[in-house]
Amino acid sequence: PARAPRGGERAARSRLAEWAGRGLYAYGAGRDDLAGDRTSRLSPFIRFGCLSPLELAGLPDGDFVRQLCWRDFHHQVTLAFPDLNRRDYRPGRARRREDGDAAESWAAGVTGVPIVDAGMRQLREEGWMHNRARMITASYLVRRLGVDWRVGAAHFFDLLLDAEVANNSGNWQWIAGTGNDTRPNRTLNVIRQARRFDPDGDYVRRYVRELEDVPASLIHEPWKAPVPIPGYPPPLAC
Numbered sequence: 001p002a003r004a005p006r007g008g009e010r011a012a013r014s015r016l017a018e019w020a021g022r023g024l025y026a027y028g029a030g031r032d033d034l035a036g037d038r039t040s041r042l043s044p045f046i047r048f049g050c051l052s053p054l055e056l057a058g059l060p061d062g063d064f065v066r067q068l069c070w071r072d073f074h075h076q077v078t079l080a081f082p083d084l085n086r087r088d089y090r091p092g093r094a095r096r097r098e099d100g101d102a103a104e105s106w107a108a109g110v111t112g113v114p115i116v117d118a119g120m121r122q123l124r125e126e127g128w129m130h131n132r133a134r135m136i137t138a139s140y141l142v143r144r145l146g147v148d149w150r151v152g153a154a155h156f157f158d159l160l161l162d163a164e165v166a167n168n169s170g171n172w173q174w175i176a177g178t179g180n181d182t183r184p185n186r187t188l189n190v191i192r193q194a195r196r197f198d199p200d201g202d203y204v205r206r207y208v209r210e211l212e213d214v215p216a217s218l219i220h221e222p223w224k225a226p227v228p229i230p231g232y233p234p235p236l237a238c
């Protein structure tokens, strides 16, 4: 990616000290704020063993430790079901279609749905994507475009600095409804999610530069503008 953090234990400890001092206390309230970018961004360091999750579990914030527990959970599931990245954990639940063009537009961040394109471009630029954007982009691919979750998981796996089998496949299967979810038919309404977690559109404007001058009232549905926005495609599906 064009903008990757420095790696290694020293960089990890410095990020931990800096973030824990400023962001830990507000983690629960801010972890879904897309533009605020208030999560720890420790995942690549955890992935490469620069920081131990056990050590992090000692931090004094229940919401943060709960997220770390998801990591542990997906690893335990993978131990019991090593095919997690290949086979549906709960088969027979998903309907799928082949659509190479749609999957390509999704991966390139040109679906015409700003919140999806912002997430996919963040991934390409930074090798990392905010958790809420991962949920929205993944749900759009599998639920709205009907593409197999493995196609999306493979793309994430190629570009994420924190890519790992358990967390990537476990979360993709959760979104696809084939994994460990008590509500397998859960579908995220992408526009509603965008309005809720990026109310002013600042996350979108940061990554989708064609929309820099679009006001908050239209930022998540630019197809409603009286004239098309130059350089930005109409939505594939919305």
Ligand SMILES: Cc1cc2nc3c(=O)[nH]c(=O)nc-3n(C[C@H](O)[C@H](O)[C@H](O)COP(=O)(O)OP(=O)(O)OC[C@H]3O[C@@H](n4cnc5c(N)ncnc54)[C@H](O)[C@@H]3O)c2cc1C
Binding pocket: 031, 039, 040, 041, 042, 043, 044, 046, 047, 064, 067, 068, 069, 070, 071, 072, 074, 129, 130, 131, 132, 134, 135, 138, 156, 160, 162, 163, 164, 165, 167, 168, 169, 171, 172, 175
């Ligand atoms: C479709 C999809 C794919 C994902 N793929 C990966 C992946 O390949 N690797 C990966 O580490 N995470 C993955 N996640 C989980 C989550 O998005 C990232 O761990 C998180 O965004 C990393 O940012 P952070 O360090 O700022 O997280 P924080 O919010 O600061 O959380 C702290 C740590 O808790 C763990 N964590 C947080 N949320 C989750 C979660 N939902 N599942 C498992 N562990 C979690 C991570 O280790 C993270 O670093 C995925 C989520 C989705 C929806």
